[in-house]
Amino acid sequence: MFMFCKAYTICFLFFFIPVIALADNDNFTHLTVKDGLLNSTVYYAMQDSKGFIWFCTETGVNRYNGSTFESFTINNGLGDNEIFKCFEDSKGRIWFLSYNGQLSYYYKGIIYNHKNAPWLFYRSSGAFLLDILEDKNGIIWITTSSDDVLKIVNNTIEIITPPFTTKQQHNKFYLAANLFVENDSVKKFVETYSAAHDSIYLFNLINKDLSFIGVGRKTLFQQQSIHFYDRHSQIFLVDKTLIKYNTKGFAMFDAAQFGITSRLMCFLTDGNNFWLGTAGDGVLKTDTTFSNKKILHLLPGKTITSMLKDNENNLWFATHGDGVFLLRNNGDYITTLPTKTTYSIGIVTNKTHRNVIAGNDNSDIYFLNDTGITSAFPVSKTKFNRIRDIIPIADTAIYIGADDQLLYRYNIKTKTIARLGPQQGYKNYSIAADNTLWICSNACIYKISGNNITSEYRIKNMGKCTTIAFSSDTTCYMGTTNSLYKISNINKSQYQTILYDSVLITSISDLKIIEHTLWVATHGNGIFILKDDTVYKHITSQNDNITSNVCQKLYDDRERFVWLCTNNGISVINRDNYNCYRNLTTNIGLTSTDIKGIAANGDYMYIATAEGTNIFKFSTSLGNSKPPNIYFTNFRKENTEIIDPGDTVTFNYFKGFIDIFFTAISFQSPSDIQYEYKFENDEKWHNTKSTNISLSNLQPGNYKLLCRARKYNSAWSSPALLNIIINPLWYQTNWFYGAVILLIILAIYLIIYLRTKAIHRQVAAQTLLQNKIRDLENKSLAYQMNPHFIFNSLNTIQQFMLVEKQEQGLNYLNDFSVLMRKMLENSRKPYITLNEEIDFLTRYLQLEQIRFNNKFEYSIDIEKELLADDIKIPPVLFQPLLENAIKHGIATNSKGVVSLKIEKEGDCLKGIVEDNGIGIFSSTSNTGDIQKESTALKVLEERLKLISTNKGKTGSIQLIDKSHLNPSVQGTIIEIITPILE
Numbered sequence: 001m002f003m004f005c006k007a008y009t010i011c012f013l014f015f016f017i018p019v020i021a022l023a024d025n026d027n028f029t030h031l032t033v034k035d036g037l038l039n040s041t042v043y044y045a046m047q048d049s050k051g052f053i054w055f056c057t058e059t060g061v062n063r064y065n066g067s068t069f070e071s072f073t074i075n076n077g078l079g080d081n082e083i084f085k086c087f088e089d090s091k092g093r094i095w096f097l098s099y100n101g102q103l104s105y106y107y108k109g110i111i112y113n114h115k116n117a118p119w120l121f122y123r124s125s126g127a128f129l130l131d132i133l134e135d136k137n138g139i140i141w142i143t144t145s146s147d148d149v150l151k152i153v154n155n156t157i158e159i160i161t162p163p164f165t166t167k168q169q170h171n172k173f174y175l176a177a178n179l180f181v182e183n184d185s186v187k188k189f190v191e192t193y194s195a196a197h198d199s200i201y202l203f204n205l206i207n208k209d210l211s212f213i214g215v216g217r218k219t220l221f222q223q224q225s226i227h228f229y230d231r232h233s234q235i236f237l238v239d240k241t242l243i244k245y246n247t248k249g250f251a252m253f254d255a256a257q258f259g260i261t262s263r264l265m266c267f268l269t270d271g272n273n274f275w276l277g278t279a280g281d282g283v284l285k286t287d288t289t290f291s292n293k294k295i296l297h298l299l300p301g302k303t304i305t306s307m308l309k310d311n312e313n314n315l316w317f318a319t320h321g322d323g324v325f326l327l328r329n330n331g332d333y334i335t336t337l338p339t340k341t342t343y344s345i346g347i348v349t350n351k352t353h354r355n356v357i358a359g360n361d362n363s364d365i366y367f368l369n370d371t372g373i374t375s376a377f378p379v380s381k382t383k384f385n386r387i388r389d390i391i392p393i394a395d396t397a398i399y400i401g402a403d404d405q406l407l408y409r410y411n412i413k414t415k416t417i418a419r420l421g422p423q424q425g426y427k428n429y430s431i432a433a434d435n436t437l438w439i440c441s442n443a444c445i446y447k448i449s450g451n452n453i454t455s456e457y458r459i460k461n462m463g464k465c466t467t468i469a470f471s472s473d474t475t476c477y478m479g480t481t482n483s484l485y486k487i488s489n490i491n492k493s494q495y496q497t498i499l500y501d502s503v504l505i506t507s508i509s510d511l512k513i514i515e516h517t518l519w520v521a522t523h524g525n526g527i528f529i530l531k532d533d534t535v536y537k538h539i540t541s542q543n544d545n546i547t548s549n550v551c552q553k554l555y556d557d558r559e560r561f562v563w564l565c566t567n568n569g570i571s572v573i574n575r576d577n578y579n580c581y582r583n584l585t586t587n588i589g590l591t592s593t594d595i596k597g598i599a600a601n602g603d604y605m606y607i608a609t610a611e612g613t614n615i616f617k618f619s620t621s622l623g624n625s626k627p628p629n630i631y632f633t634n635f636r637k638e639n640t641e642i643i644d645p646g647d648t649v650t651f652n653y654f655k656g657f658i659d660i661f662f663t664a665i666s667f668q669s670p671s672d673i674q675y676e677y678k679f680e681n682d683e684k685w686h687n688t689k690s691t692n693i694s695l696s697n698l699q700p701g702n703y704k705l706l707c708r709a710r711k712y713n714s715a716w717s718s719p720a721l722l723n724i725i726i727n728p729l730w731y732q733t734n735w736f737y738g739a740v741i742l743l744i745i746l747a748i749y750l751i752i753y754l755r756t757k758a759i760h761r762q763v764a765a766q767t768l769l770q771n772k773i774r775d776l777e778n779k780s781l782a783y784q785m786n787p788h789f790i791f792n793s794l795n796t797i798q799q800f801m802l803v804e805k806q807e808q809g810l811n812y813l814n815d816f817s818v819l820m821r822k823m824l825e826n827s828r829k830p831y832i833t834l835n836e837e838i839d840f841l842t843r844y845l846q847l848e849q850i851r852f853n854n855k856f857e858y859s860i861d862i863e864k865e866l867l868a869d870d871i872k873i874p875p876v877l878f879q880p881l882l883e884n885a886i887k888h889g890i891a892t893n894s895k896g897v898v899s900l901k902i903e904k905e906g907d908c909l910k911g912i913v914e915d916n917g918i919g920i921f922s923s924t925s926n927t928g929d930i931q932k933e934s935t936a937l938k939v940l941e942e943r944l945k946l947i948s949t950n951k952g953k954t955g956s957i958q959l960i961d962k963s964h965l966n967p968s969v970q971g972t973i974i975e976i977i978t979p980i981l982e
Contacts, residue, residue, distance in 0.1 A: 027335070027589060028299070032323040036069030038062055042318035044085045045308040048094060051629045051665035053308070053316065055324060056083040061096060065663045066670035067691075077111030079104035079120075087132040089140060097129035101144065103157075109643025119155045133179040133186060141179055141186050141205060149205055160205060179205075237264040268307040270315060277304025283317060299325060312626070314667045328588070328668050335615045336591050337372050342608035345599035346390025348398055348412065355412060356599070356606055357398065358613050359387020365400065365410070368606070368613065379408055379417060388426050389597075391437070399437075399448075401426030406441055409451060421446060421453055428510070432470035440468045445476070445490065457490050469511035469518065477518055479508025484520060486533065504528060504535070512554045514562060514575060521551035527564065529578060537578050545580045545674065545689060546571035547593070555598040563605070565595035570607070582672045582712030590614050627717035628673060630709045634661035634692075635722075648723040653700045653732060661692040662720065664709030672712035680704035700728035773830075773943075796851050812850060819843045826875035831981050834871045834902070834909075838862065841878055841900065848886050856886065856896030863903050871909070872981040874947060878911055880940060881974050885915040905977065908955070913974040919961040920972040940976075947979060955979055 033040055039057035046054045055062040059081050060073035073081050079102030087095045094106040101124025104113040114121035127146035134140050140152035151158040179186055186205040202211040236243040240263055262281035267274065276284045282299035303320040310316065313329040337358075344359040356368040363385040367375045379387065382404040389401035393409075399420070400408040406421035424441035431437055437448040442464045447455040459465050463480035470476050476487040484504050507523040518530040526540035526549040541549050548568035555563040561581060564571040569585035585593050594610035607614040635642040635649045636659040642649060664673045676685035677693055685708075693705075703726070706719040730736060793816050800809030822840045826832050838860060845858045878900060890896025901912045937957065944955035960973040 027327060028317075029326040029328065029587065029589060030323060031064075031326065035323075036062065036064075036071070037323055038069075038071050038073070040323045041320050042305060042324055043083065044306045045316050045318045045324065046086050046088070047308060047310045048088045049092065050631055051311060053310065053667070054086050054094065055318065056086050056096070058082050061086065065665050066667045066673075067663075072106070072111060077104060077113050077116070079113050084129065085132065087134075089134045090138055095132055095140070095142075097132060097142070099128045100124065101127050101129055103129070103142075103150075108646060117155075119157065122150065122157060122159075131179050133181070135181060135186050139186075143179060151205070160208065162203060235267070237267065239263050242267075265304050266307050268309060268315070270309055270313070275307055275315070277307050277317065279303045279320075283307075310667060312666065312668055326667065336589075337366075337368055337613040337615065341596075341610050342613045343386045343596045344388055344390050344401075345597045345606045345608045345613070346392060346398060347599045347601050347606070348392040348395070354601055356601055357390050358606070358608060359390055359400065359402075361386045363387070363402070363404075365390065366613075377410070377415065377417075379410070380404060389429060391429055393437070399429075401429065401439070406446070407439060407448070418451070420448075420451060427465060428467040430468045430470045430476070430511075432473050432476075434473045436470075436473070438468060438470060438476070440465045440478070445478070445487075455491070457487070466508055467511045469513050471513050471518070477511050477513075479511050479520065481507050484508055509551050510554045512556055512562070514556050519554055519562065521554050521564065522549070523551065524549055527551060527554075527573075539573070539578060539580075544578075545583070546573070547583050547585065552595060553597050555600075557600055563598050565598060567594050569593040570595050570598070582669060584616065585671055587671050588616075588669065590616075625668065625711060625714045627714045628664040628666035628709050628711055630662060630664040630675075630707060630717050630720045632660060632662045632707070632720055632722045635659075636661070645722065647721055648725065650725040650727065652727045653698075653729050655697055657694050657696045658698070658724075659692050659694050660705065660722065662707050663691055664717065666711050669712060673709050674712075675707065675709050676716070677705065677707040680706060698724070698726055700726045700732055702726075792851055793847065812847070815843060815847055819847060823876065829875055831872040832875045834862075834866060834869075834873055837873055837875070837877065838867075840876075841882060844879060845882065845898070848883075852886070856890045856898055858882075858898045859900070861899065861901045866902065866904060866909075873909060873978055874943060874981075877940075877943075877976070877978060878913065881911075881913040881976065885913055885917065885972065885974075888917065888920070890915055890917045904980075908977050908979050911976045911978070913976075914971065916971040919963050919970055920959055920974075944976075944978060947981075 031037055037055065037057065038060040041058040042055050043058070044056040046056075048054060051065075053064045055064065060071055061078065061083050063070040063072070072078055078096060078098070080098035080100040082099035083096045084099065085097040087097075089095065092107065096104050096106070098104070101122060102113065103120040103122055104111055105120075106112075110116075112120065124144065125146065127144040127148065129142055129144055131143045132140065140150075142150040142152070144150065147162055149160040151160055185207070203209075204211065240261075242264060262278035264276065265279050266277040268277075269275075272287045274286050278284065280301065280303050282297060282302045283304055285296040285298060299317060299319075302317075302322050302325075304317055305320050306316075306318040308316040308318075315327040315329070317325040317327070319325065341361045342358050343361055346357045346359075348355040348357060358366045358368055359379075360366070361384065363378055363380045363382050365377050365379060365387060366373045367377075379385075379400055379402060382402075386403045387400060388403065389399075391399040391401070393399055396411060396413040398410050398412065400410055400417075402408065403425045404423065405419055406424050406426050407419075408417050409420050410417045421439070422441075424443070427440045427442065429437060429439050439446045439448055443459050445457040445459070445465065445468060446453045459478070459480075462478070462485055463482040465478055465480055467479040468476055474489045474491055476490050478485045478487060482505060504520070506525045508520060509523045510521040512519045512521075516531075517536070518533075520528040520530065522528065526538060526544075526546065528535050529537040529539070539546060541547065546564060546566070547570065548566035550567045551564055552567065553565035555565070556575070557563065560575060562573045562575055564573055569583055569590065571583050572581045573579070574581050584590060590607065590609060591614055592609035592611035596608040596610065598608070599606045603617055605616040607616055632645055632647075633643070635645040637651055638654065638656060640651075662675070664675065666673055675688050675691065677688065678685045680703075693707075703724040705722045705724055707722070708716045708719040710716045793812075797809045797813050797816070800806065800812060819840070822843065826836065826840060842860065845860075849856065849858065882898060882900065885898050886896075890898065897916045899912075899914045901914075903910050903912075937959070941957055944957060947955055955978045956976070958975045960975070962969045962971040962973060
């Protein structure tokens with residue numbers, strides 16, 4: 001029976017009490033098309049199992065990781081650009097419900113539709129897709145505007161049509177678009193109505209039954225479709241009505257009777273908070289018990305289409321026409337006070353309260369509280385005059401440093417102001433150990449006491465002063481536009497320049513003495529930390545993740561952190577280990593990243609920016625949180641890109657770069673995420689600020705790349721693993737190496753085989769040559785000593801004896817026997833020395849000269865260096881030529897001349913035998929010994945050729961008749977060239 005439950009009425013009655021309180025909207029981060037959204041109209045927001053947020057818009061779908069948007073449209077495979085809803089099933093597929101009714105889903109980097117997955121085709125006939133659900137059996141159910149229900153099982157689509165028509169007893173029927181599960185069955189509501197009554201049914205999509213629930217007093221779905229349905233609480237939103245269903249029936253509550261005039265669009269339960277989105281009236285917030293009568297009104301004027309609570313408990317509000325609003329759950333509280341450009345912040349504390357005072361760039365100071373400006377006061381009439389510092393000096397007085405005046409003294413109680421010091425531009429101040437206030441301008445450092453300047457230190461040849469910091473009563477560090485100086489005793493004007501590191505020659509923007517260390521903020525080189533006047537630590541954006549190297553101010557909270565103001569936000573640096581704890585930029589709600597100064601007031605930080613003053617509550621945001629999830633998103637090689645590569649990529653080896661992209665998903669403070677990576681076998685992790693790694697020329701093999709991340713207030717995440725498998729090219733494979741080794745072995749074997757055969761052939765050839773040499777030597781010996789010479793020598797000895805010249809005969813016989821012995825000894829040697837050859841030839845010529853009764857003269861000319869060297873030649877080489885010259889050249893000459901000249905020509909010996917006889921050709925023709933003569937020369941030529949072949953060098957013999965050179969001259973020249981043997 002259709003019932004109304006009183007309990008429900010009481011609960012919701014408190015909820016619809018008129019709004020009586022408003023909340024600031026400054027804690028929201030606003031995401032628009034400028035940030036990467038495809039459209040400002042966002043129908044739905046969903047978080048998938050990896051942590052990505054998906055936004056369904058009027059012109060496509062976005063996937064967001066906290067820092068970048070990925071866009072998907074019909075060009076990427078969507079069934080339609082206008083997507084109402086998305087849903088992730090148990091297999092990790094992201095389904096998209098489109099306006100044109102075409103199905104598509106995203107899986108591992110690819111969008112599937114009816115073109116690449118034909119089974120997804122659905123003839124919608126103009127119907128659009130409304131709702132989607134997966135039951136416990138993994139069956140996908142999708143409702144359409146034509147009342148059809150699509151049942152998807154094992155990549156097949158079954159169309160289920162309701163089992164009733166308008167021809168039945170009821171005139172019309174309306175099906176709720178939304179699906180829900182009850183008693184393991186998938187169901188949807190059906191309302192029929194006629195003039196007589198209305199009936200409510202449940203349509204069971206499993207067994208296709210209709211179950212009657214009851215008769216209603218008014219139509220539920222006739223006038224307006226269900227705008228939102230929560231399957232957990234089973235609460236429907238229909239127009240301005242909130243409907244609660246259980247097995248007993250319905251409870252309906254009309255918001256209009258409680259002052260809610262806007263249509264209800266969506267709701268969200270967040271712990272004890274209940275958020276209700278409206279059409280045109282933003283978000284209403286109360287508690288889930290509805291006992292709190294104070295309703296907060298957020299995002300007024302916005303139409304909220306979807307609300308989401310992510311896995312970090314951040315809240316997302318999608319709107320129609322205004323993008324997406326994010327309310328982070330990081331404990332941060334940011335609000336903006338309506339001031340102009342703020343250059344300075346000061347806190348003045350008295351016994352009853354604290355005054356927060358801000359200065360702008362137009363000579364004004366503002367008194368602030370947590371909600372805004374309480375009062376303002378013009379310091380001077382100078383326009384474009386920056387208020388650089390506000391220095392508290394008493395409960396009711398402050399010093400004000402400005403561009404047009406060194407100091408102003410302002411009395412908070414009487415609201416009077418007085419000038420102090422010269423009209424020089426103020427730069428900075430420091431308080432010495434004795435609580436003395438020192439002020440610096442461009443050119444001077446002043447000691448301030450009350451309303452008077454008690455001493456002055458002039459700056460000479462050190463650049464323009466920008467900041468000072470006192471480490472004792474008299475020791476001062478001074479930063480200038482070009483360096484850092486230490487003034488040892490400012491009362492005596494003694495100073496020394498610190499140049500221990502060349503990087504300190506830079507523009508200094510601020511100095512602070514913190515825990516016995518000097519912090520030096522520079523205008524482009526980050527921060528230097530000095531201990532004992534030596535650079536101990538250099539903090540930069542490249543190595544330490546601070547927001548920028550252009551530093552503007554330092555603030556010490558004297559507890560845990562040093563706050564660095566830069567032109568790109570704030571970096572919170574740990575005082576103990578100098579690590580950057582976190583960065584604060586526009587991602588947490590700062591109105592500008594150009595930070596001019598900071599001051600603390602209890603748990604609140606007042607931040608002066610180029611676009612106003614922000615209040616930041618940080619004390620609740622310093623606890624630990626869950627590490628972010630990290631995933632590999634893209635893999636790129638040359639012209640190939642793999643999206644969502646999973647845990648393994650495989651490719652062939654190539655010489656070039658591969659790019660691996662990853663992301664850690666956190667929406668609390670995405671700019672503070674830190675990354676580290678390494679290969680599995682590496683000991684050291686490598687830090688990186690980037691979300692991609694470039695690797696070059698990886699050799700074939702299997703690599704395991706690990707990447708992990710952490711937030712500023714979390715431990716390191718479990719590392720994501722990517723297996724990189726690089727297949728070798730064909731010439732890098734084992735079989736190729738084996739084939740090459742086999743070929744090398746075969747080549748070596750063939751070389752050895754051929755070499756062995758060549759050696760055998762060479763040995764055989766050498767044996768043959770040796771045999772020929774022996775034969776030729778024997779032949780040569782037969783020709784070397786002419787039997788006539790022996791016979792004639794013996795006759796000469798006989799004649800000496802007959803004419804009683806016994807002594808001469810005996811001497812001749814003795815010389816002859818020595819010559820014979822020398823010839824026999826040399827004939828047994830393959831080579832003799834040149835000295836031995838000369839000795840033999842000398843004895844031979846002496847005997848021949850005696851035998852011919854001194855009828856001829858002889859000479860042997862040899863280069864001295866040749867006699868000094870141990871040069872070897874074949875034996876009995878020149879004797880046949882000398883014998884020939886004596887016998888056939890000068891035998892008929894009354895006074896003959898025979899000469900032998902030996903000289904070195906390259907790596908050979910050149911011998912020249914010359915006589916003044918009748919000439920070689922005339923001699924051989926007259927004597928009748930032509931055949932014998934030619935045979936002896938041929939033997940000598942063969943010997944030279946054999947020597948040349950055996951030693952690899954060239955030998956030759958040449959006969960020249962002098963008459964051919966000069967007809968008036970007789971004689972013969974024989975040139976013989978033989979290799980020098982070692």
